Amino acid sequence: AQSVSQHNHHVILSEAASLELGCNYSYGGTVNLFWYVQYPGQHLQLLLKYFSGDPLVKGIKGFEAEFIKSKFSFNLRKPSVQWSDTAEYFCAVWSKGGKLIFGQGTELSVKP
């Protein structure tokens, strides 16, 4: 079965620091990958997605992710975080059964 693993449970950064959140998936075939963000008290929002093509995907709010097939990874990055980026981040993979499989989530706390 497909699975998604996020390495960091809780990341604490100061404003302007660079961010990289790890995500690894288990499936070796064609994958569709997503990063979602859940701000405190709000619903999940799509940050970015990868279906095919350029492995470097740019999303909203300055986020980007790189799909590295050989490493089964889809890490999320942002060059300079802001206090408003404080949220829970979820990596997800679209399974063969047409379902989103989520990782455990990473809580990001940005100190002003």
Added chain:
Amino acid sequence: GAVVSQHPSRVICKSGTSVKIECRSLDFQATTMFWYRQFPKQSLMLMATSNEGSKATYEQGVEKDKFLINHASLTLSTLTVTSAHPEDSSFYICSARDGRGLFAYEQYFGPGTRLTVT
């Protein structure tokens, strides 16, 4: 973007009673809707998938007689937690997808419903 609403946002009920949660797609037709459960500081666990007009498909370990799902129209799905117990207390999130067209993979999430069973 597409909007999914849930009602109620919070509900407190007594043990043994049933609670219905509604999920609506406001500006698109949802051919498929998903129900998730989220425990504090944990990921979203898929409970079931429903397609309009057909029976829901439940994930392993989810009791279908306890969590009744109805997807009667292309804009509405309901989750009824029957004979609720304190261990059913959780955050329930619905998600909707229009499985047709250019954005067939896009899945939109509702704001969630906090259920507390006393």
